[in-house]
Amino acid sequence: MSDDAAWDALTAEDALLLSMRADRLRALPTAQEAEAPSWAAEFPIGQETFALPLESLRGCLPLRLVTPLPLAPPHVLGVVRFQGEIVTAFSLRMLLGARGWGSDPFVLVVVKLASGQLVALDCEQIPVQVEISRPEVEGQALPPGDMSKPVVVAGPRVIHLLDVERLTRRIQEGASAD
């Protein structure tokens, strides 16, 4: 029996099951991919270090380019142009409810949210690339309400990896600090 003939002999239900199984297998990472580390961009807020997944980052801008928007809520710093698009700049400290302060922020990182929109977030320093092992990223689940989870990176140091989905939700709901 040829392959085509064998396929033709399957019932519709069998064909559906096989096709679902194939989809699941395609979705599984290869062993190489499973071991590959994740990359993130880390930056300090006060005495703590936070990080954003590198794939969500789109660029950096000087904070001074922001045009303040009177009457906007306090967590909105203003608006800024990025590659022809107008994006809203937010105070990440206020979005996170962070309590520390190292130095005055001077840079904006442009981030692509889970919704696909671009927003800009203020940072105290230009972020630097950091490698995070896959088990650390995929390890413990994020507790409800938290925006970041602690992960251990080389050093060893503990940094707080931000969850872009939850950041998106926080931005859509407005900052709790307001």
Add this chain to the structure above:
Amino acid sequence: MPTEADLQRLVSNFASEAKVLCEKAAREVLALERPENAAAARRARDDLARHVHTLKGSAATLGLSVVKEIAHRLEALVEAGEGALEAEAVDLALRALDTSLARVRAAAAGEGPPLLSAEPLLAALEAARERSAGGKEKEPTPRPAPPPADLPPSNPEPEDDSWRVSHAHVSSLGGVAERLRELRLRVLDRRREARAQLDAMELKAPSPLEVRALLERVDQVLGTFADDTELVAGDLDDALKGISTLPVSTVLETLQRTARDAARATGKEAQLSAVGGELMVDRRLLDALRGPLIHLVRNAVDHGLEPGHARERAGKSKVGAVVIRTELRGNQVVFEVSDDGAGLNHKAIRTTAVQRGLMGAAEVEALSSQALEQLIFRPGFSTRQDASELSGRGVGLDVVATQVRRLGGTVAVRSVAGQGMQIRLLLPSRGGSVPVLPLAVGEVMVGLPVASVESVSRVALKDIHRTARALYLALEGQMVPLQDLGGLLRVRHPVVLEEQRLVVARHLATRFALVVDDVREHQDLAIRMLPEEVRSLAAYQGLAALAGGALLPVLEPSWVATAVAGREMAIPDAGEGRALVVDDSLTARALHRAILEAAGFQVHLAASGAQALEHLRRARYDAVVCDLSMAEMDGVQLTCAVREAQGGASVPLVVVSAQESEAVRARALAAGADAFLTKRECAAGKLATEVVAVIARRQGAA
């Protein structure tokens, strides 16, 4: 003799003409159903007969015999009677037009003859003509019961990405092209002259005076070219607008038909009226909005309006009103579809949201009315079954919202129980720019559309009248509400001073006056929509990009008019403390503002020592929070300046700094600060308590 291919091409071209003719004819048919008077009915009959006659003639020429016959019988029906058309005759006439157009389109697409025969329609037209000719005095035929089934289809039309362009518009574009060629020839002439002069200079070294004369000449020529190109660009812009825009009325004609069909199908009576049909809007936008607007009008009639008997019981007119209002706001277009029906049923929305699993019962109860009403745009609310559970509201509204968002716009809904609802679409209109007047208040720059500006002058305090909480400008025998723009925007304490700049503007019938620090030269700017996260800020129409990339927030005149009349925005509540935050860090200003506002202060911001002193000159503050490390004037210098200023010796003043050292703290306190905090301490929540404590200490000392 034309070949088959020639004939097919002619039929294809005729399809566009037939569409226009059928649309015009349908408009007259609808007008004939409820004519204002006998003269209006006569005019409508004449116009209708003319359009149908043209359709008949063209169809006959192209060999479309069935279309010719339908048009002929319709023409006979129109000419047989006088006055208004009965509802059944209107139905029949519209069916005849739809069928004619469908047959022309089928022929244009090269399709074979349709499966359905036109005979029943032709017979019905003939019977109606006979009734109309013989029974002018007879009783009107009773209306048939409305069909309980679905609404008629929303007139889907084949995709057509081609435009009909008038000869005048093509000619004007040709004229612009001609002027551009002339301009090019002149540029080449001037270039040849310049080249000749440069060659002459190679032979004889020029004196500085000769070089200067040459450069001045070049400057003059370039200036003339700049002016000429601006004129040509303006004409080109106008010509393109003529081609790329259409009056909104072109969509409204279809919607009239939609409203009527929906009313007939549901056994209701509805009158659709339109405001702003004359406005010219990007035709691509109009094309894309045709479907959503049809949805909204059908929804308004089908589910918004109550049946006639229920309306009468509620004290309303039996005929329901649906209004479409269009407004141009800079580079944005507003479409509002309102009805005077029952409004949204909040209880039913809550029940459906829970049943559909969109959210829990507690969550849905906690929603504000506004958030609750937004649920009707969720896909879960868009099925017929859901709609019936919701008194019908929500059919296809998710489709409307999706299409509007795809176009970069927003949808908002407002409903008043028993009085009706309004759905408002705000969309960016591509291309073109609008003149905007930049206004400065302190360090803040905002724009106001020039279209709303009446005059710009200087404040003369003798013309300003005060009541307990308001200011008015006496202007041409009218008392115009006046307000400091900085106060409205909450960026400073509102004080009106002699000789400040005064802008008198208007929104619809409401005049208002704004006091500002400076008025810059107006600029033609493209206004873009605010990013989604801040789009709910009603104060702004949008943002305009200035040369160099900076952004200019452009005020929404309707908001300004309301805010100036309201005044409460500018005057702090009694007992609300006033704090001034001075910091050159945008983030620090924002954080300190949030903390102090949460503690009950009205907060103004300054990015420099000079700005802070200006604020302090305008008003008394209950507390000043000032950063230590600022360019030009640091916190210590500012503290000294405040203490030396009149009335400044007793102002509670807290210095903050990112630096954490005893020496820094000692410097600040020695300069006259009441307290010193590190920014880490501020962020940790100590700022509000320290400010309150300092104020209390100062008051105790007094």
